[in-house]
Amino acid sequence: MTQIDSTTLNQWYVIQSSAALTPSQPRKTRLLGRDILAVRQEDGQATAWEVSTKGEQGQALPVRECYDYVWTTLGEPDGDIFSMPEFYEDGRRMVVCGIATVQTSPGRIIENFLDMSHFPFVHTDVLGAEPDTEVNNYKVNLRKDVNELWATECGFYQPKAMASATEGIEVDYQYRVANPFAAILYKTCPDRADAMDLVGILPQPLDETNCDIHYFMLVFDDVNSDQELIQFQQGILMQDRVILENQRPRELPLQRGAEITIRADAASIQYRRWIKEMGVGFGTL
Amino acid sequence: MIKLYDYILSGSCYKVRLMLNILNIEYEVVPVDFYPGLEHKKPEMLALNPLGQLPVMVDGDLVLRDAQSILVYLASKFDDSNSWFPDDAAARGQVAMWTAFGGGEIMAASAARLHDVLNYPFDIDQQRKSAHAAFVILDDHIAEQEIMGLDWLAGGAPTIADIACFPYVSLSEDGGISREEYPAIERWLRRFMDIPGFIDMPGVLQHWRN
Ligand SMILES: N[C@@H](CCC(=O)N[C@@H](CS)C(=O)NCC(=O)O)C(=O)O
Numbered sequence: 370m371t372q373i374d375s376t377t378l379n380q381w382y383v384i385q386s387s388a389a390l391t392p393s394q395p396r397k398t399r400l401l402g403r404d405i406l407a408v409r410q411e412d413g414q415a416t417a418w419e420v421s422t423k424g425e426q427g428q429a430l431p432v433r434e435c436y437d438y439v440w441t442t443l444g445e446p447d448g449d450i451f452s453m454p455e456f457y458e459d460g461r462r463m464v465v466c467g468i469a470t471v472q473t474s475p476g477r478i479i480e481n482f483l484d485m486s487h488f489p490f491v492h493t494d495v496l497g498a499e500p501d502t503e504v505n506n507y508k509v510n511l512r513k514d515v516n517e518l519w520a521t522e523c524g525f526y527q528p529k530a531m532a533s534a535t536e537g538i539e540v541d542y543q544y545r546v547a548n549p550f551a552a553i554l555y556k557t558c559p560d561r562a563d564a565m566d567l568v569g570i571l572p573q574p575l576d577e578t579n580c581d582i583h584y585f586m587l588v589f590d591d592v593n594s595d596q597e598l599i600q601f602q603q604g605i606l607m608q609d610r611v612i613l614e615n616q617r618p619r620e621l622p623l624q625r626g627a628e629i630t631i632r633a634d635a636a637s638i639q640y641r642r643w644i645k646e647m648g649v650g651f652g653t654l
Numbered sequence: 655m656i657k658l659y660d661y662i663l664s665g666s667c668y669k670v671r672l673m674l675n676i677l678n679i680e681y682e683v684v685p686v687d688f689y690p691g692l693e694h695k696k697p698e699m700l701a702l703n704p705l706g707q708l709p710v711m712v713d714g715d716l717v718l719r720d721a722q723s724i725l726v727y728l729a730s731k732f733d734d735s736n737s738w739f740p741d742d743a744a745a746r747g748q749v750a751m752w753t754a755f756g757g758g759e760i761m762a763a764s765a766a767r768l769h770d771v772l773n774y775p776f777d778i779d780q781q782r783k784s785a786h787a788a789f790v791i792l793d794d795h796i797a798e799q800e801i802m803g804l805d806w807l808a809g810g811a812p813t814i815a816d817i818a819c820f821p822y823v824s825l826s827e828d829g830g831i832s833r834e835e836y837p838a839i840e841r842w843l844r845r846f847m848d849i850p851g852f853i854d855m856p857g858v859l860q861h862w863r864n
């Protein structure tokens with residue numbers, strides 16, 4: 370593999386959920402093409418290190434536990450893991466949904482997550498339905514102070530917006546791309562008109578075209594069990610997985626002429642521009 | 655009410671959901687944390703099914719495991735038309751034969767999918783090879799049936815055999831098994847999706863639209 374750009378290298382990445390990493394269940398995995406091993410020590414500490422091609426224990430990696438996840442990095446991040454104050458709000462439930470293994474680049478995953486126009490066709494009768502296929506004119510802006518990409522004022526009619534929804538509603542969406550490979554969606558909470566539910570995806574790039582997607586929900590919901598919420602979200606991700614694995618090239622094209630983007634929407638174009646300006650080369654063309 | 659211990663991404667559970675929906679039977683879903691929680695391997699679920707597998711169906715005092723057995727039960731009890739599990743001895747034999755194929759040989763496609771989607775430690779090449787071998791047999795059979803003017807695996811009307819085979823054939827691409835070389839299978843899948851009461855599961859229709 371070619372050298373990994375510093376933007377990609379200097380990010381924090383989720384490598385396991387806190388709950389799933391126990392002393393008896395280490396996780397042998399990969400990050401950015403390198404073999405790593407995460408181990409929860411008997412004293413409760415989460416640790417991780419690189420594993421050499423011969424299988425020997427290599428360099429120890431920095432580890433953080435945050436938002437019920439275990440994070441590490443292969444570089445030297447400028448700052449902390451992005452902030453997500455909603456995690457600490459009273460009454461919200463953090464629901465860790467597991468890992469989905471998908472053969473594609475992290476950029477493709479984020480781009481698909483931002484793209485609402487696929488809802489009626491991919492998540493038919495759940496997140497969208499024909500003939501209500503219109504995506505209204507939402508706003509995309511780059512928040513320079515925090516270097517995050519936001520899409521706001523996205524409105525969409527959804528037959529079953531969340532697991533707790535019993536009828537179709539007009540849903541408000543906001544997207545937040547907190548770093549090149551982490552995105553959170555805020556959407557109208559079916560139970561509480563004044564609040565928004567969060568759905569987050571945190572792809573762990575195994576290599577340029579393979580990812581383990583860690584994903585979660587952070588919701589107000591007094592009706593559904595964790596299990597109902599998890600299965601709802603797993604179902605959605607499984608539908609996306611099909612689409613993602615069929616995209617060619619698997620890398621996200623950032624160069625002119627690398628792909629004819631017939632119907633790339635505003636969020637997708639801004640996302641590509643943004644990560645290109647940051648010098649992201651990993652998983653792109 | 656009938657209880658189905660269910661996991662949304664399980665093609666075996668989907669067999670049962672299909673039958674329940676097609677026969678318009680009311681039922682209650684008990685979602686089981688199959689992944690990541692492996693709840694089907696915990697004592698409470700092992701008490702219902704010592705094999706540690708989904709689906710499990712409970713109707714009153716009756717507890718049944720194995721999707722194929724559950725299909726037999728549901729069709730026998732609720733299908734007034736007697737078409738999904740016909741009485742005639744020869745017809746029933748053929749239905750049982752292809753139903754067993756759905757719970758047997760076709761399951762190699764399920765193993766390939768578990769490997770690719772949920773990281774199960776299977777020998778992926780071997781599973782794909784076995785799945786292709788089963789698909790060849792299925793494709794030949796459907797083509798022969800069509801020549802006889804029969805649209806379904808065990809005759810002129812759909813039966814539980816079609817339900818037992820549909821899920822993992824239609825989801826095969828999740829496990830990296832292409833169906834390009836099986837035109838008869840593709841025609842049969844298309845017919846299946848037109849059965850009144852057909853329902854989708856994540857992955858089925860997306861593959862179709864691609
Ligand atoms: N013979 C069973 C097999 C069902 C089956 O393979 N279920 C999968 C989920 S789709 C399962 O529970 N696998 C767990 C395991 O076998 O350990 C049936 O047809 O219902």
Ligand SMILES: [Fe+2]
Pocket residue numbers: 481487491492605608609
């Ligand atoms: Fe999607």
